[in-house]
Amino acid sequence: MSKNTTVSNSVIRRLPRYYRFLGDLLSQNVAKMSSRELSEKMGLTASQIRQDLNCFGGFGQQGYGYNLAELYKEIGNLLGIDNQVKTILIGAGNLGRAIASHIDFNKRGCNLIAIFDSDESLKGTEVAGMSVHHISKLHEFCKENEPVIAILCIPKTGAQAVADDLVSMGIKAFWNYSHYDLQVNYKDIIVENVHLGDSLLTLTYRVNNQ
Amino acid sequence: MSKNTTVSNSVIRRLPRYYRFLGDLLSQNVAKMSSRELSEKMGLTASQIRQDLNCFGGFGQQGYGYNLAELYKEIGNLLGIDNQVKTILIGAGNLGRAIASHIDFNKRGCNLIAIFDSDESLKGTEVAGMSVHHISKLHEFCKENEPVIAILCIPKTGAQAVADDLVSMGIKAFWNYSHYDLQVNYKDIIVENVHLGDSLLTLTYRVNNQ
Numbered sequence: 001m002s003k004n005t006t007v008s009n010s011v012i013r014r015l016p017r018y019y020r021f022l023g024d025l026l027s028q029n030v031a032k033m034s035s036r037e038l039s040e041k042m043g044l045t046a047s048q049i050r051q052d053l054n055c056f057g058g059f060g061q062q063g064y065g066y067n068l069a070e071l072y073k074e075i076g077n078l079l080g081i082d083n084q085v086k087t088i089l090i091g092a093g094n095l096g097r098a099i100a101s102h103i104d105f106n107k108r109g110c111n112l113i114a115i116f117d118s119d120e121s122l123k124g125t126e127v128a129g130m131s132v133h134h135i136s137k138l139h140e141f142c143k144e145n146e147p148v149i150a151i152l153c154i155p156k157t158g159a160q161a162v163a164d165d166l167v168s169m170g171i172k173a174f175w176n177y178s179h180y181d182l183q184v185n186y187k188d189i190i191v192e193n194v195h196l197g198d199s200l201l202t203l204t205y206r207v208n209n210q
Numbered sequence: 211m212s213k214n215t216t217v218s219n220s221v222i223r224r225l226p227r228y229y230r231f232l233g234d235l236l237s238q239n240v241a242k243m244s245s246r247e248l249s250e251k252m253g254l255t256a257s258q259i260r261q262d263l264n265c266f267g268g269f270g271q272q273g274y275g276y277n278l279a280e281l282y283k284e285i286g287n288l289l290g291i292d293n294q295v296k297t298i299l300i301g302a303g304n305l306g307r308a309i310a311s312h313i314d315f316n317k318r319g320c321n322l323i324a325i326f327d328s329d330e331s332l333k334g335t336e337v338a339g340m341s342v343h344h345i346s347k348l349h350e351f352c353k354e355n356e357p358v359i360a361i362l363c364i365p366k367t368g369a370q371a372v373a374d375d376l377v378s379m380g381i382k383a384f385w386n387y388s389h390y391d392l393q394v395n396y397k398d399i400i401v402e403n404v405h406l407g408d409s410l411l412t413l414t415y416r417v418n419n420q
Contacts (some may be wrong), residue, residue: 001384016411020389032278044392079411080418097407098308109414110409156305175410179230181253192413194406196309197318200385201226201289204319205403207358207383208290210400 009056014052015075022072034065084111087149090162092117092132096153099127110149114141142169149173158179183185217265224262225285232282244275291319297359300372301343302327305387306363310338320359324351352379359383366390
């Protein structure tokens, strides 16, 4: 499928989930699956799945089910998994260290190449097999290595200033864990805010109101 | 406002964000704000904000703006912040430790009362001011303390079995960080899945396709 094929936003939002489910099925040596079976696993309707997967060329054959390996590869291409976008992480506190260690970046199309922190005492400590750099090295590093994505695991205060700096150093996208809706006043800069606290509050609401 | 007031699902989804913004504004000693100003801060339209906030009794006065403290309190009541739901965390690895340390549970209506891990070597280590229990103590602990929410920071393999066990011990809700869509086959059990990997993949897609 050409990259220019139009895929709706709602389908795009579901892509990571399809990719995760298909990866799991392939790792269990499942090669084919019908839309009905997939729908039971994923909690979507079979017709929704057929409609979504048709967007990617429709690797299903009536009565035979979908070729999961082909579908996985095609969705991976669409996501750009093989591009391995250069990524840096700012903030090597509890959360930063956990994100660096917990996320399989390569499987998410990213290559985590460096970790920075403003705390002198963390300089040189090892996180996820990398040595933490002092934040003062950021500018030089970005100039030499041209990272594209920055992960912000820093407190709310200062997050905006660091983000503005990073944009000036060529960063194009932020994965933002600060308790703060990052606003970048430059067009074409991409922001994905992760609000863990909001997620817990949603659960709290449901517990208290169900 | 009575708890039985009907609030639509889409408004409920926005509640944690309103609560966070209002908390921030109050901590900056902002007492009143118009829907127009709020809309600029939150990236919603002013009419959307008026419509949403009217659901909570509408603490706005034409020309004077909203009374933020009243609004914050009302949304907090609706979320059930004061209930301080008893919460336990399963898994004291990198991610579990980060979640325990990073999230301000009390401000999200939860009281984190214990942390468990199956790794004997973690038993007794301190995380977020608490001593990690061995998982073998879970049943006894739940019987005595009746926790309501369980946070799962454990690997995918085993997550389903642990969740089933926890339901049998009286757990009513899961905040699930396992790379896995938890399916609990008991009605009234609430699950909030957090898929950090899916969030990063969404960013990757946007970087590669913008």
